[in-house]
Amino acid sequence: GLDAGTSSTRFPVDLYEDKDNTYVRAELPGVTREDINVEVVDGYLTIAATRKTPATAEGQPEQTVAFNRSVNVSDTVQADKVSAAYENGVLTVTLPKREEAKPKKITVAVK
Numbered sequence: 001g002l003d004a005g006t007s008s009t010r011f012p013v014d015l016y017e018d019k020d021n022t023y024v025r026a027e028l029p030g031v032t033r034e035d036i037n038v039e040v041v042d043g044y045l046t047i048a049a050t051r052k053t054p055a056t057a058e059g060q061p062e063q064t065v066a067f068n069r070s071v072n073v074s075d076t077v078q079a080d081k082v083s084a085a086y087e088n089g090v091l092t093v094t095l096p097k098r099e100e101a102k103p104k105k106i107t108v109a110v111k
Contacts, residue, residue: 010067010068010069011026011027011028011049011067011069012026012027013025013026013047013069013071014026015071017097019097020096020097021094021095021096021097022073022074022077022094022095022097023092023093023094023095024045024047024071024073024092024093024095025090025091025092025093026047026069026090026091026092026093027089027090027091028049028051028067028086028089028090028091029089030051030089031049031050031051031067031086031089033086035049035050035051035052036048036049036084036086036091037049038082038084038091038093040073040077040079040082040095043072043073043074043075044070044071044072044073045070045071045072045073045082045093045095046068046069046070046071047067047068047069047070047071047091047093048066048067048068049066049067049068049091050064050065050066050067051064051065051067052064052065053065073095076097076098076100077095077096077097077098078095078096078097078098081096082094082095082096
């Protein structure tokens, strides 16, 4: 292929959920934790990462590959409670569901 020298900037992500959370799992081997940026904006979870390939003895220059994925996360997510962990080349983002997305009765005090 013509693009043999360029790395694809998309990476596989898995989405799964249980009753409390939605999870997004991304494999980002060779990326350091400092080079990963995770944010939730307007209902989208965006994962951005950069991987630096050092210059080689054969004269290959240092290369930086940027990865970017946006995943549509529903508005049932508590954006301010999102957490992410990176371990062994795998990034796992936990998106807690809003309380109102869970079947639950809430009693409101009348003042």
